[in-house]
Amino acid sequence: APALAEDGYDLWLRFRPLTGTALAGAEARLSAIATTAPEGLAAAELSRGLSGLLGRAVPIGTEGPLLVGTGDDPAIRALRLDLSDLGPDGYVIRTIGPRTVLAAQGGTGLLYGAYHLLRLAQTGARLDTLNIREVPRIERRILNHWDNLDRYVERGYAGQSIWDWHRLPDWHDPRYEDYARANASIGINGTVLNNVNANATILTAPYLDKVAALADIFRPYGIRVYLTARFSAPKEIGGLPHADPLDPAVAAWWGAKVAEIYARIPDFGGFLVKANSEGQPGPQDYGRTHADGANMLADALAPHGGIVMWRAFVYSDEVPDDRAKQAYAEFVPLDGSFRDNVLVQVKNGPIDFQPREPFHPLFGAMPKTKLMMEFQITKEYLGFATHLAYLAPMYKEALDADTFRPARGSTVARVADGSLDGHGLSAMAGVANIGSDRNWSGSTFDQANWYAYGRLAWNHGLSSEAIAREWIAASFSPDPAVLEPVLAMMLPSHQAVVDYMTPLGLHHLMGRGHHYGPGPWVDGGPRADWTSVYFHRATKDGIGFDRTRRGSDAVSQYAGPVADRFDKVETTPPDLLLWFHHLRWDRKLSTGRTVWAELLHRYGRGIAAVDDMITRWQGLEGRIDAARFKEVSTFLAIQRQEAQWWRDASVAYWQSINGLPLPPGEAPPP
Numbered sequence: 001a002p003a004l005a006e007d008g009y010d011l012w013l014r015f016r017p018l019t020g021t022a023l024a025g026a027e028a029r030l031s032a033i034a035t036t037a038p039e040g041l042a043a044a045e046l047s048r049g050l051s052g053l054l055g056r057a058v059p060i061g062t063e064g065p066l067l068v069g070t071g072d073d074p075a076i077r078a079l080r081l082d083l084s085d086l087g088p089d090g091y092v093i094r095t096i097g098p099r100t101v102l103a104a105q106g107g108t109g110l111l112y113g114a115y116h117l118l119r120l121a122q123t124g125a126r127l128d129t130l131n132i133r134e135v136p137r138i139e140r141r142i143l144n145h146w147d148n149l150d151r152y153v154e155r156g157y158a159g160q161s162i163w164d165w166h167r168l169p170d171w172h173d174p175r176y177e178d179y180a181r182a183n184a185s186i187g188i189n190g191t192v193l194n195n196v197n198a199n200a201t202i203l204t205a206p207y208l209d210k211v212a213a214l215a216d217i218f219r220p221y222g223i224r225v226y227l228t229a230r231f232s233a234p235k236e237i238g239g240l241p242h243a244d245p246l247d248p249a250v251a252a253w254w255g256a257k258v259a260e261i262y263a264r265i266p267d268f269g270g271f272l273v274k275a276n277s278e279g280q281p282g283p284q285d286y287g288r289t290h291a292d293g294a295n296m297l298a299d300a301l302a303p304h305g306g307i308v309m310w311r312a313f314v315y316s317d318e319v320p321d322d323r324a325k326q327a328y329a330e331f332v333p334l335d336g337s338f339r340d341n342v343l344v345q346v347k348n349g350p351i352d353f354q355p356r357e358p359f360h361p362l363f364g365a366m367p368k369t370k371l372m373m374e375f376q377i378t379k380e381y382l383g384f385a386t387h388l389a390y391l392a393p394m395y396k397e398a399l400d401a402d403t404f405r406p407a408r409g410s411t412v413a414r415v416a417d418g419s420l421d422g423h424g425l426s427a428m429a430g431v432a433n434i435g436s437d438r439n440w441s442g443s444t445f446d447q448a449n450w451y452a453y454g455r456l457a458w459n460h461g462l463s464s465e466a467i468a469r470e471w472i473a474a475s476f477s478p479d480p481a482v483l484e485p486v487l488a489m490m491l492p493s494h495q496a497v498v499d500y501m502t503p504l505g506l507h508h509l510m511g512r513g514h515h516y517g518p519g520p521w522v523d524g525g526p527r528a529d530w531t532s533v534y535f536h537r538a539t540k541d542g543i544g545f546d547r548t549r550r551g552s553d554a555v556s557q558y559a560g561p562v563a564d565r566f567d568k569v570e571t572t573p574p575d576l577l578l579w580f581h582h583l584r585w586d587r588k589l590s591t592g593r594t595v596w597a598e599l600l601h602r603y604g605r606g607i608a609a610v611d612d613m614i615t616r617w618q619g620l621e622g623r624i625d626a627a628r629f630k631e632v633s634t635f636l637a638i639q640r641q642e643a644q645w646w647r648d649a650s651v652a653y654w655q656s657i658n659g660l661p662l663p664p665g666e667a668p669p670p
């Protein structure tokens, strides 16, 4: 057969024939699918995937070694498997003699199980002793699209929005179903279609028809649709004089609007709201609180089973002494005052998706409120889609952080999955990196970040390495000669980007507005906290933001043991040093270097890591299809050049302030 041109469209669902011993003799176990629901998506996906991997058709019928069904299926019932605690999304996969059995309570669980089995086959796992029981840790695993109706994607680096609003509801771009399938394959079960900064147009009747068309396409894949709700919508599209959440006329307007949505979309998920943040309207415009606003919407949604995701990414119009403290200050007093169907959606760190941030102090500080994590998959501050940065380690760093609230072992993950405080409803959000580019994400390696987000939302206990191995095997090959070098590129890549952009806990040093490239000199303009100098505070004597008890005291927003650790230079992780401390340039660190020398060291280390990625990738020539090989090679060359740009521009700027010569041995790399 002629080699298929690889354009990345298939993502991790390539299912090219496995060669060699990858299936470890398990072919016979996969040769035919038995089900009483042959029209079900799970059987169809298994057949499609396995046919690809085996290189021959895998039929769906009533006989076969691969048994797929729910508890209603007599063949499954006869096996007396315990399916009771699986919920709608869970499944079991068991080897029972010569048979492999996939069972779940319903179609969605079966579909997730089918993808699990395919993943095992793709990665060359043993398939003859399976005993798997999976239930997701988080109930709502959601993508947030920052997509405008004119198809502009805010902070999107993969082309335009894939939602073709103009031709909806009639024309169904085949991509919609491919999108749903890709998401289902990694457990994502919700999507917020439009931007948190959007106007209210999507809530008008013609657009709700379009949204309903998308919801119909996504439903078989277990994916629900959510929308952002612009707080001032009653004014803008409802003809009301204001949007005060405590005015019964405003609440009634929302009640009717919500009913209008559910009439079209019976399983509509709910609203995501950005209010009183970066100029967006909100309840504070009327002297009301975030809880007043969220609860009013929650009451409108509750009769239909909908939820509100109310963002905690807020900062007021007055520039604060330390923006890192604002969300905590506004939200902690509201703990306990949100309705049951409200989740407060919190970014992983307290500033704004910087290359590295400490975990957000709200996690653990609002035990009576359901908090959900918001990660950014699109790389706004991490080199857009050209720089290679595998983000699972960054997500894990936040999830694994110990809040010490109320005691040791109270990780952010346990707050976010609801288990710590016994909250039934849990959710996670990832700001999507998806666009109209043929490869969806703007680059091959950015597909891995979409993948990793979905896998971690399903199970935050997975390791970055395990997830990367799955993705590489599925996207390139399970052959160790490919898998190991690619893994060695991915795992240190996030740290590399941090090192050449914002080492040692520095943050918010990027170019103004577009957020690409270095801009530590950015100063002036409408708000001090939109500059770089506000954050790095470099002077002739030193650098860094003093957030200790002697400074802005942001450390005190953390639990005692965490605050104590961040309050002292000696116990602050070097990666967060200048986030919490203002230090003299000549201060000696535990590494044996001065602050100035350590900065230089880290810039250089970041560039060296890119060189290493380039070498490893070059070694794969001939083992990777030509198109993707070339794309990655070219992007790595861009990344190398821009890593140097970050270093050189930053160093020159610091020198303009501190007047120091380069530390010995730190000549600029060629």
Ligand code: GCW
Residues within 6 Å of the ligand: 146, 154, 155, 196, 197, 274, 278, 313, 352, 353, 380
């Ligand atoms: O990171 C910042 C972005 C804005 C974004 C905002 C937010 C959607 O620069 O583009 O707006 O965060 O998260 O609301």
